[in-house]
Each structure stands twice: as structure tokens, then as C-alpha cells.
Amino acid sequence: MNIGDEKPDARSWRKAYGLALSLFAVEVVLLYLFTLRFS
């Protein structure tokens, strides 16, 4: 079995996943700051 993307645009998808991951990290940090500010 060949897991993963075999298309030439695999690098673009890796960038998209990295972007989604970074966005999630920012969301968590903002939620933590929200908790610190209002608790």
C-alpha cells in the first residue's frame, strides 16, 4: 500500500496542512489568552 499523495502537487498539500495546523495553534493560543483575561 502506498500511503499519501502521489500527485505532483503533494508539496502544495503539505503547505495547506501546515497552514491549517498553524491556524489551529493560533486558535488555541487565542483561547488560552481569553481564559487568562477573563478568569
Add this chain to the structure above:
Amino acid sequence: MNRLDYFVLIATILAIPLYGLWRTRGSASLRQYLKGDATIRWATIGLSVLATQAGPITFLSMPGQAYESGIGFIQNYFGQPLALIVVCAVFVPIYQRLKVYTAYQYLGERFDQKTQLLGAFLFLVQRGIAAGITIYAPAIVLSALLGWRLNLTIWLAGGLVIIYTVAGGTKIVSITQRYQMILILVGMAIAFAVAVYRLSPDLSFEGALSVAGKMGKLQAVDFSVDPHKRYTFWSGLIGGFFLALSYFGADQSQVQRYLAGGSLRESRLGLLFNAAVKVPLQFFILLLGAIVFMFYQFEKPPVYFNQPAYERAMENGYGPQLAALQTQFDDVFTQKRAAIRALSNASSNSLSNERDMAMSRLRDLDSQAHQLRDRTKAVLQQAGVDPKSKESDYVFITFILQQMPHGIVGLLIAVILCATMSATAATLNALGSTTAIDFYRPLIRPNASDHHYVVAAKALTATWGLVAIGVASFASLVENLIEAGNILGSVFYGSILGLFLAAFFIRRVSGSAVFFAALLAQALVFILFATTNIGYLWYNFIGCAAVLILATLLHHTVFRSAQVPAGV
């Protein structure tokens, strides 16, 4: 509700399915019926995936959950963006390449038929019950508050969904979910704006948040490692990751949504859209509950939000006891309002001693208010009107009915019913497809025509709709609505996910080893569920890990001589 509300409600809930029926008129091949016609774009897929997951429980129960326990529930979604990335990278390319109709067909191709049937069976059991809860949850609340007959509400909501899902298959589900989800987002944004507007002029928005935070409602992130705490960063990230991975990767009601995409790119973009918006969306819904909480610190709330149950207890001769509790509650409410004003003044003038005293007084009064509500509930139980759903489920709907302007009330009731219909349609579509493709076609009629399988899929979808209505008609919930759905999912999802992860990542393992490992893992989860009180999200991790470990052990012991299938 007045005539305007009923007009908005009926027009909204009928218009979307009618448009969907018009868009999907004409006959469809099996591929078109089960996978759409490959023209569905990422935005529709993204909204469809969002709508399938949301359901009525999100909009009915979640603000009430925040009102009662704060917004910590947001952490349950922390594993989801990570899981969606894994689904995009690993699951979707394989499903698209193999051109499967259901996720469980992949198990059949990778291992053997019995493993495919086990995966499909676990899905059918779990989702068949969950579909009933999805219909029952809003019906019990709406029928109680609006005076509608419970069975009629269940049959109307369920019947409409059955008609259009059977008629249009996957394509109509995607099209209707797109517009239903847009309506839901618009409705919730309006509710949020009205709730903020209705906050007391005594407090600024930031001041209201500050007080809500001091009353323990705004702790979004908790890094505690206590496994008995239901909502922590770690349980959300780890348990939530496995729950979401199983849900998006191995639950046909979601797999069918993104396989409707015209290409791998559309499917992936639809899922990444969800990875980006899910946490903020849930945050705003929970924050809405915290704002409703602040609203009821200045506007006297009912001592018990499930007013129909309260009124029945009054009629049953418990009026004097309830009136005495109400008087005490009114007194505590007045003192609490004064304490909040004192706290706000002390905070804005930076008077730390006064602020601490006001905070201490406020916490004491809040505790008294909770005790009075618990005592009211005890009286209701004595009166024999023990409500079938948790009181917090009535908070947001009570706020809608009592505080929103006419027209908006109808729109928000339509939002709850649209959420019910969209989640139920996706579930019935998946249940019908799985039964037709994984059971009916290989076991009952292996070589029938394409048209025959379309008819079979339609008949099976309708049958599952009737099963869901049957479950809804006899359901009686033990916990609040969000919990019931998530607990049910967590009990089954670990084993299902284990089957798929074994297929993807363990090269040398036989179908029999995986099959028996999944059975043992499911038994282990049942035993843990019955005998321990660990947070339910951990069952996803435990079930999945048990399948992977047991499959490896069984393969190297009991099934040592079994043939290992070639990788797919």
C-alpha cells in the same frame, strides 16, 4: 409564537427540501444516487460536513451547557483539526482511488468480508440509535415548550427527511445541507447579536465577560491532567483526536459527504475548511450561552427552565412548596444582581478589597441559587413530573421564545429543525447506502441490475428512517442531549477506527486477527463503560489502541499461520 413566526418556520423548512427535489429531479444511476454526480464543489462539501456534525444538539444544548458549566466544552474539538488533516492525507486518497461507495468496502478489499461486515455492523448499530436521538432531542424540548404533540413532532420532522432523502440520495443531502447550514449560521449570528444587545446597560460587553469569567463560565482551556475531568486540553486533544479521526475517517455519514466531491482536491478543501472553522464556530455558540447566562443575571430567570414540568408539579399539588422556593430564589436573585453591580464598580475603580468581598459574596449567592434549583428539581421528582431531558437543554430555547422579536423566533425554531433534518438526512443516506452496499449486494442479490440496487438503497433508506422514528418515539434520555450523542459515539468509534488504522498502518496482519481483536476491544470498552467513570472521550483512544495491540498479538500467536492479504 405568533402567525409571523409560524409563516417563517413553515416557509423555511419546506423551501429548502423543495428546492433540493427540483434540483435532483429525474432518475439516477447507483453511482449518482450514492455519491452525487461529481459536480459538488468544496464549499458545498465543507458546509455539508459541518451540518452533518452539528445537528440540533449543537444549537439547542450547547448554549445551555455553557450557561450551566461554562465554555470548557470547546476543548472537545481540539483534536478535530489534527484528525481532519490526517483524514485528508491518508483516508481520502485511498477511498477516492478505490472508488468505494462506503468506507467499509475498503476493509473488505484490504482484509476479508467478515471484517467489512463487522465495521459496517458497528456503524449501523451506533448510527441507527444516534439517528433516533437526533430526531428525539429537539422534539422533546419543542413539544414541551410549544405545546406540540411529541409523536406528531417526531413524525413531521422525521417524515419530511425520509421523503426527500429517499427521493434524491446523496446529491439532495449535499444541496439541502448547504442552504440549511447557511440559514443556521445566519440564525445563530442574529441570536448572538440580539443577546449582546439585550445585555443590561449597567455593564459593558467587556464588563459582562469579566463578570462571567469570575463566575467560572469562561475557562476555555484547562491543562489539568486529571483523567476524571470530562473537559481538559489533553482529553480534548488526544481523546478528541481519536473520536474525530474515527468520525471523519470511518463513519459513513461523513465519508459519504466528502466522497460526493468531484475530485480529491474538492474533498480535501471541504475538510480543511472544517479544520479551520470548527473551533471558532463552537466557541461562538458556547460564548452565546455565557452571554445568555449574563443576561439572566439582570433579568430574572425562571427558577427551573423546564416550565411545562414545573407547571405540572404546581397542578399536582406541589404549589406551596414551589412558591416558597420561588420566593427564596427571587430574594437571592436580587442580592446577586446587587453583588454583580458592586463587583463591577469595584473592578472599574481598581478597589481590590471591595472587589474580593463582592466576588466572595457573589460566589456564595450563586451557590445558593444552584441549591434552590436543585431543591426545585427534587420537588418536581417528588411530584412525578421528572423531566426526560436535562434542564440546561431548555435554557437557550426559553431565551429565544421569551426574549427574541417575532419573526426571529420562527427563524430560530427553523434553525433547530433544519439542523435536525440535515443531520438526520446524512445519517439515513449513509445507513441506507451501507446496508445496500455492504450487506444486501454481496449477501442477498450479488448480480442484480444497477436500477435494482438504486431501488434497494431507497427502500433501505426509508426503512432506516422508520427505525430512527421508532427509536425517537421510545427514547428516554439519561443525560443531556450533547452527552448522549458523544458517549454513544465514543463507545463504538474506538474499535471502528482501530479496524481502519490496522488496515492502513500494519502491513503484516491477517483479517481474522483484526476481526477478533475488534470484537475483544469492543467488549473491553463495554466493560470499562459499565464499571468505571473515566471521561468518555478516552474510550476512543482505548478502543483503538486495544484493536491495534490485540491484532498484532493475535497475528503472531493464534493466527500465525493465516495468510496475510496483499496491501490495497
